Amino acid sequence: MHTLHTYLLFHVLFCLGQKVHGHDIINGKKAKKNSMQYMAHLTGRGGCGGFLVSEDFVMSAAHCAGLTEVTLGTHNLNKIDRNTMIYSVEKQCQHPNYDNNTLSNDIMLLKLSRKAQMGKKKIKPVKLPSKNPKPLKAKQKCTVAGWGLTKTAGNSADELQVVDVPVIDLKECKNLWGRSLPPEVICAGGYNTPKGICQGDSGGPLVCKGVAVGVVSFNNKSNCDYPDLPNVYTDISKFLPWINDILKKKKC
Known part of the structure; x- marks a missing residue:
């Protein structure tokens, strides 16, 4: 059984890993262009992912706190085009019960410095669960x-x-x-x-x-x-x- 010490060591290593500018998923494939218009890339003190949930807010993990810039509207970080929008983070809303040791309540909302430009831009929020969602099934x-x-x-x-x-x-x-x-x-x-x-x-x-x-x-x-x-x-x-x-x- 893992001890708490091992878990804390893991957490330190994991957070350090966030500072590596990596850009891939394990054994995945390239996403189709404009197929995930809610995806956000967060940068500042390291790098994380995120996703647009409203015109004002992007959701991410609480342990990603400290990131100051949000990029929306692109799948290729080296190609900035007319659909790419870059926003500053106006306010970080970490869950008040987030625990940095156990990673409990590891969720955060980031308020954008201005409303996300949707419509003609290739940007739109993803749906969130309903009030009483159906339980996920194993192997789903x-x-x-x-x-x-x-x-x-x-x-x-x-x-x-x-x-x-x-x-x-x-x-x-x-x-x-x-x-x-x-x-x-x-x-x-x-x-x-x-x-x-x-x-x-x-x-x-x-x-x-x-x-x-x-x-x-x-x-x-x-x-x-x-x-x-x-x-x-x-x-x-x-x-x-x-x-x-x-x-x-x-x-x-």
Whole structure:
């Protein structure tokens, strides 16, 4: 069983991994152009993924705090065109109960410095779960996308990558990890499959049937050589009152 010390060491390594400018998903493929118009690339102190949830806010992981710039409307970070929009972060809204040691409540909303230009621009928000969403089924196929590393300490690409990952039963996931996981999580990919997330993908969305259900949170000690242990995502449905309150008031 992993000790808390091992977990804390993992978290330090994971956060350091965010500072590597990687741009890929493990065993994924290039996303079709304009297929994921909600995807955001966050930069500043390191790099993370994120996704547009309203004209004012992008969602990401709380452990990605400190990022100051949001890029929307592009899949290739080296190609800036008329659809690419770059915004400053006006306000970071980390969940008030976020725990930097356990990564519990690992979710954050970033208020943009100005409204996202949608309409003619190739930018639009992704749907969030309804008030009473149907439970995800084990082995249900979902997708995750990002600009993270191709493998542990591996090469990087500049084009958005996407991969299908199967949902893993939460009880099984906790047994596999061999210790307590945060209660508000979803497990998908990284186990019984060579596909999953890597450093730099943090904060990106897990999308099931067109709905963003999870936020990329962590993997096993920054190891992206799968199959290994299940990848862990923050379960968005557990935070809907907090999310909706901020989106309505446009502040935190």
